[in-house]
Amino acid sequence: MNLKTSIANNHFEMPFLNASGIICQTQEELDSLEATKELGGIVTKSATLQPREGNEQPRYYDLANGSINSMGLPNLGYPFYLDYVQHDHSKPTILSVAGMNADDAIELMRKVQDSDYEGLTELNLSCPNVIGHPQTAYDFEATEKILTTVCSFFKKPFGVKLPPYFDLAHFDGIAKVLNKFPLTHVNTINSVGNGLVVDVDKEQVVTKAKGGFGGLGGAMVLPTALANVRALRLRLNDDIAIIGTGGVTTGVDVFAHILCGADMVSVGTQVIKEGLGVYARLQKELEEIMADKGYESLDDFRGKVKEL
Numbered sequence: 361m362n363l364k365t366s367i368a369n370n371h372f373e374m375p376f377l378n379a380s381g382i383i384c385q386t387q388e389e390l391d392s393l394e395a396t397k398e399l400g401g402i403v404t405k406s407a408t409l410q411p412r413e414g415n416e417q418p419r420y421y422d423l424a425n426g427s428i429n430s431m432g433l434p435n436l437g438y439p440f441y442l443d444y445v446q447h448d449h450s451k452p453t454i455l456s457v458a459g460m461n462a463d464d465a466i467e468l469m470r471k472v473q474d475s476d477y478e479g480l481t482e483l484n485l486s487c488p489n490v491i492g493h494p495q496t497a498y499d500f501e502a503t504e505k506i507l508t509t510v511c512s513f514f515k516k517p518f519g520v521k522l523p524p525y526f527d528l529a530h531f532d533g534i535a536k537v538l539n540k541f542p543l544t545h546v547n548t549i550n551s552v553g554n555g556l557v558v559d560v561d562k563e564q565v566v567t568k569a570k571g572g573f574g575g576l577g578g579a580m581v582l583p584t585a586l587a588n589v590r591a592l593r594l595r596l597n598d599d600i601a602i603i604g605t606g607g608v609t610t611g612v613d614v615f616a617h618i619l620c621g622a623d624m625v626s627v628g629t630q631v632i633k634e635g636l637g638v639y640a641r642l643q644k645e646l647e648e649i650m651a652d653k654g655y656e657s658l659d660d661f662r663g664k665v666k667e668l
């Protein structure tokens with residue numbers, strides 16, 4: 361049985377990734393991902409042009425069925441991550457970058473293009489927690505404009521991180537735009553933006569920024585994540601791979617993401633809840649399910665979810 365997978369000509373021994381933002385902000389955190397042998401690749405915290413403190417605490421809150429966050433893009437600044445990914449690593453890296461606006465996003469991609477980094481880059485078009493900034497990928501025109509400019513100079517492998525969509529016309533709209541560009545992959549979904557959690561005992565919200573509005577993750581978003589993986593798999597060009605992110609807590613969920621079309625699967629909230637040991641459990645559970653069903657490789661079932 362093998363769990364190998366690939367994105368463009370980047371080959372991964374395991375189909376598991378950390379969701380950007382999860383245990384990937386500092387050298388120590390990135391080293392702990394490197395040391396997690398069941399993790400197929402290392403995704404960096406989305407990097408911005410300038411280092412950022414992020415939003416005020418509390419900015420992450422754990423729930424029985426998931427999490428809410430309004431981190432506000434805390435990161436050490438792109439030079440640190442661009443340097444980190446150019447060192448030798450035991451597994452492929454994905455450098456995540458996020459502009460505070462379109463010009464910043466383009467500038468960040470120029471910095472990557474001008475570097476010697478040859479690995480995967482992921483342009484985050486979906487951060488829901490930057491005060492005063494909308495999630496870019498909800499604006500199809502703006503998305504097309506940014507990708508047109510980026511692709512006029514960026515000649516390295518890159519993909520985009522997308523927010524969840526909730527309307528079939530929106531799946532059509534974003535796929536129509538993305539299919540115009542030579543992307544290696546899309547990563548879907550980012551957190552479900554601007555949810556609100558209320559602590560009834562205290563009669564108050566649970567995170568500080570934006571009046572408590574924040575991105576939702578974990579088990580509660582699994583059906584939305586699977587819908588976005590499936591909808592985009594059905595609409596995107598075959599050579600655009602899909603990283604399925606959202607709602608993964610067990611090997612069953614990993615199987616479901618791949619069955620809906622995911623080439624790799626990221627885990628976020630559950631890593632915070634359980635620690636990096638979660639990846640060994642997910643590998644074991646996925647292999648058990650595949651053995652029960654007689655599947656030898658991920659290709660045996662990827663994208664083969666049946667309709668009724």
Ligand SMILES: O=C(O)c1[nH]c(=O)[nH]c(=O)c1I
Binds near residue numbers: 430434
């Ligand atoms: O608040 C964050 O830092 C954050 N939080 C998320 O849930 N998704 C994102 O893309 C980002 I950049």
